[in-house]
Amino acid sequence: MTAESFWLIAGLLLVLTAASLVSTALQRRALGPNPTLENLDARIRAWWVMASLAVAALLLGAGAVTLLFALISFLALREFFTLSVSRPADHWVLLGVFVLIIPIQYWLVWTEWYGLFTIFIPVWCFLFMPALAVLRGDTTNFLHRIAETQWAVMACVYALSHVPALLTLPIPGFEGKQALLVAFLLVVVQGSDVLQYIAGKLWGRRKLAPSVSPSKTWEGFLGGVAAASLLGMALFWLTPFGPLGALGVALFISLMGALGGLVASAIKRDRRVKDWGQMIEGHGGVLDRMDGVVFAAPVFFHLLRYFAM
């Protein structure tokens, strides 16, 4: 284990332990059962599991990280398609997404075939999915069905596959340390989400977008993003950037993450559900946890490619 990963894991342990202690103390002090505190407790317990999974995969290496995100893509896509409109004529397209597109995209990550990795979904799948669907002859809502399927694949597979793809970036002077970039991305984006939640609970007054998400406030949004940017600056040693560069990148990706969460809220609101699923106790579905990462990962990947290489 490198010094960087040692400090990272120690920091995570410290934060999670502190969170568990605070949550226990709050529950002791509360008179009777309190749903908000019970949800907070469930959330923190789920964070222990998720953080352990991420750390274990990162310690095991690129193969484990790639597999973990292929699995997350599968779970996220399953949640997405559950809420999408599809007709029996889409059966083969949907099946193809699960049994061909996910494995091929992550295989391209694993084999570091960058040229095909960037165009496989936006070019090849973009064209072949409607071509396969049209052969079944059902024209009802055709464009709507195809557009939804393509959006789902772009978000849940293409965008998410940029997380393990960080491990393949040949950044000069940073060889062999790319796992730290994955850690930086996840800590800043998920940290931004948690910090927005805290800032919103403490100071939230003005609604950010009441028709999309009634619980989000300007104070939470700006406070969370600002705090996450400072967190990113403090973690500059995980990146090839200096403190100021890391601040800029962290500001960018936590902003993207926050916007991703807002976009996901709009989709959920339109489909009249509160959460994408129920897999993660206290949080909802896998997509409820990954919506920010979906929007931040490709941007982070390309900022690194442009500025660090």
Add this chain to the structure above:
Amino acid sequence: MREHGFKRLLRHTAGAGFSGLARLVTGVRPVWQGAAPSGRQRIFFANHASHGDFILLSACLPPSERYRTRPVAAADYWEKTPLRRFVATELFDCVLVEREAGARASDPMAAMLDALDGGSSLIIFPEGTRNTGTEPLPFRSGLYNLATARPHVELVPAFIENMSRVLPKGEFLPVPLLCRVVFGEAVKPEKGEERRAFLDRAREALLALDPRREAGP
């Protein structure tokens, strides 16, 4: 009659295997809305759109209940080829009944009552066929006949969500989508209630469990 040990093992392995597969593909979770899991003898009646329906429903039952719960299936479909016959009788222990009155060699009521009297619970699809539309078809009479012939058996409605998209009629490979099975409050015929009135009420009770219905269009 004592059951052959090997057949029993095969059936239990198939039951556990298919339930596991159903959970893996659909992440299925039971929602016990009006009824709780119990050891009582029951007839589960459900909407029907896919071959996966009864696998999904039995995956939601506790293992001991799963082994005593037998699906009622159409003999004219499941006896067409030796493979279908093997799957229906040996793997899933179906109660096979003739749907068409004219072609009947055996009485469907007798087969179902036999199974009930042997201590089994049943899964039946009162629409009588896999339905490709969005609204359930009118219920066939079997449900009413069973309810009046064996009043001590609970009739529990079970709404199966999304299975029609996981495995539509005519497909053989399932697409992974999240599914739920919503179990509602048991229904039984009122004193003097007519057949059609009861069947419509049972259908309404099943429809009311559709989670998307309350969410609106």
